[in-house]
Every structure is written in structure tokens, then in C-alpha cells.
Amino acid sequence: MTYKLKIGSGRSISHLEKELSRNFQWLQERGYALNIKCEDIGKDHYLVITLQGSSDSRFFRVKDIIYIFKYQLAEVLAEEILTFWENDLVRKLVEKKYRRLPEAEKDALLQKALGFLQKCNDNESLNMLMRFGRKNRIARRIFDHLHQTDLLVIDGFINFCLRDYLTEIKFAVELASEEIKNEKEYNEFIKLLRYFVDSQAPRILEVNLMVNDAGLFYMWDGEGNYIEDKYIDYYVDDIVVNNVNLDDILVSILITIAPRRVVLHGPGKVPDNQSLQVIKKVFRDRIFTCGGCERCAGVVPRGQA
Structure with a gap:
């Protein structure tokens, strides 16, 4: 059996080679060889992934092995998107919608939006659960995509197949912007109250x-x-x-x-x-x-x- 597919991106994804090798250990232990080759075509970068081997097991058919392979690949790519792409996706949206803000305010907006996405609750276990849910939704979309084609370009996949995920990011940025606005108004209110207190004589010491x-x-x-x-x-x-x-x-x-x-x-x-x-x-x-x-x-x- 030989099964081949290609993962592409406009940014370097060579670091995925080690992550893929580590996550496909289960298949390798059962006699399947995983070959990963890096290719650059113009400004685009690709990983050509080839799975080879034969199954002597009476429990796993060839299509079962391919199913497991795609499932594990989807998990790895979903983690890749959350870990390495999410910050850039938020930053690009901030730069696009709030380009006139000073850089310091953009950075504050970026960090607050990422906080809503990644640490929106004081309970760390709940944060992990919410992240796990987002990762599962993304992995499911990737898995479905890999059933239809043997090519996945991460940039395009995010833009066209993860619209709900991009909506979450947009909502987090808008929420962060609104909160920063409220914080500014609150701080101005506090300054005004300080002025009232400092400018009048105490009625009671x-x-x-x-x-x-x-x-x-x-x-x-x-x-x-x-x-x-x-x-x-x-x-x-x-x-x-x-x-x-x-x-x-x-x-x-x-x-x-x-x-x-x-x-x-x-x-x-x-x-x-x-x-x-x-x-x-x-x-x-x-x-x-x-x-x-x-x-x-x-x-x-x-x-x-």
C-alpha cells in the first residue's frame, strides 16, 4: 500500500516534519514507513507525505490504516493552527481594522483578544476544555477535507473552510476593543473623581x-x-x-x-x-x-x- 498527500502553505512549515514523525509512531510500530519530503514551489512551501506498508493484521484493513493516518494528521494540523497561526490571524485582523491606532495600543488589543480566545476564564481546566473543543472542531473540518482531496493548503483552508473559527477571532477582537474603550472611560472617570477629592477641603478628616x-x-x-x-x-x-x-x-x-x-x-x-x-x-x-x-x-x- 502506498498513500500520498501534500500539505502546503505560504509560510514555512518545515517544523511540522518532526511533529508528524512523532505523532505517527503508532503506524510506524506496525510496519508502516512514513516519508516526508519538503518542496518549495515559488513562494509556497509543501510537505509531501507518503505512507507505505502492508497490513498483515486481521483487525486493520488498508482503508482503516488510511483512516487512522488522516485522523492523526488532522489532529496535528489543528494543533498547528491553534499554536502557530492563531496569533498571526489575530494580529492581521487588528492591523486591518485598527491600523490607525498607535503600536502600543495595537499590542494591548492583540494581547487582550488572545486572552479572550485562550484564557477567557479564571478556571484553567475550563480554558483547556474550551481549547480542546475548538481544536476538535478544526480537526473535524480538516479530516473531512482530506477525505475529498489529497492536497491541503493551510492558508486557503483557514480562509475558506474555517469561517466559524475566523468569526470567533473577529468576535474576540471586537470584544477586546470594546473592553479597552470601557477601561479608558473608566480610568477617565477615576481621574475626574480624584480631581473632585483633591480640589476640595475635607468635611471630615x-x-x-x-x-x-x-x-x-x-x-x-x-x-x-x-x-x-x-x-x-x-x-x-x-x-x-x-x-x-x-x-x-x-x-x-x-x-x-x-x-x-x-x-x-x-x-x-x-x-x-x-x-x-x-x-x-x-x-x-x-x-x-x-x-x-x-x-x-x-x-x-x-x-x-
Whole structure:
């Protein structure tokens, strides 16, 4: 039996020779010889792959061996696309759609888009599972293609047979662009809040803040007097009519007071919710964390100094 096919590309694929030899070890152990020859035709590069041998096994017919060969080849090429082509595919799309951006912003966009494609979840096992699913879909398309023809040009195959994969890449780039835009707007918002805080005199020098896991907050001054009630009354209409949440109210109160010190309290680790993240970025070196007090331990009732 002799079976031959050709893999081509506009870029060098000579590194595939070693990978193919390693992945076809199962066939080689059963007496099949794998010959890989590199050919350059103009600017195009090809690997001519020839599988030779005969099967004495009563379990595997010739067509079974060819099926296994194509299946393993599809797996190798799918991994090749994800490992060596994906970065370039994302980069080309970024260069095409956002060519007027400064290079630093293009690089940031590229890295964020690749992050969405490759590490979109904090759970590494889930990332691996999603990548495995993408690889399987690509491998299946390659496998089907190899059943129809003995020539596969990787560049053209990606452009014409992996439209759904290219759509995923396009979506990742657009999502990354939108997130970077939102990050810029958020950073401008933080700068504006810092300006408000820095440009006004503090109404209270020190504010002590405790936020529980449910998002409820308590504030008292340096002398232990609770202070939020007289400020929150100002926002009652917004809470009732405009459905403003407590996180926004908390940030607004602190911006209004503009304290020189904000001391964070809590029984154990202080919750890191969205409002506290904003407060830390706005007040920066004005933020202090309590090392442990009666209020942190929860032994002083509300309303008592």
C-alpha cells in the first residue's frame, strides 16, 4: 500500500516534519514507513507525505490504516493552527481594522483578544476544555477535507473552510476593543473623581468604613460617631425613584466628604467589591486598613461610640 498527500502553505512549515514523525509512531510500530519530503514551489512551501506498508493484521484493513493516518494528521494540523497561526490571524485582523491606532495600543488589543480566545476564564481546566473543543472542531473540518482531496493548503483552508473559527477571532477582537474603550472611560472617570477629592477641603478628616458581604456599609468618624445617615438622606430620592444602588451611594458620600483618611474595617479580609475598588483607586494613599478593633470583631453595637 502506498498513500500520498501534500500539505502546503505560504509560510514555512518545515517544523511540522518532526511533529508528524512523532505523532505517527503508532503506524510506524506496525510496519508502516512514513516519508516526508519538503518542496518549495515559488513562494509556497509543501510537505509531501507518503505512507507505505502492508497490513498483515486481521483487525486493520488498508482503508482503516488510511483512516487512522488522516485522523492523526488532522489532529496535528489543528494543533498547528491553534499554536502557530492563531496569533498571526489575530494580529492581521487588528492591523486591518485598527491600523490607525498607535503600536502600543495595537499590542494591548492583540494581547487582550488572545486572552479572550485562550484564557477567557479564571478556571484553567475550563480554558483547556474550551481549547480542546475548538481544536476538535478544526480537526473535524480538516479530516473531512482530506477525505475529498489529497492536497491541503493551510492558508486557503483557514480562509475558506474555517469561517466559524475566523468569526470567533473577529468576535474576540471586537470584544477586546470594546473592553479597552470601557477601561479608558473608566480610568477617565477615576481621574475626574480624584480631581473632585483633591480640589476640595475635607468635611471630615477621617472616615472609618465597614462593608459587609451583603454590600451594606457603616461609616463613623475618628471619634466613633456614625455619619452616613445625614448624608444618605440626600440620596433617598435617587434610591427610590432612580433605583441607584448602595455601591454608588457609598462612593458619592465619600467623594462629598473628601476625607484625608479612609480606614477600612472588617472581620477578617475586607470584601473587595466594585465600590471598594473604586474607593481605593480614587483615594489611593489615603486608604488604610484596620489591624483589628472592637468594631471589626463585631462587639460594639451600631450607634455606640
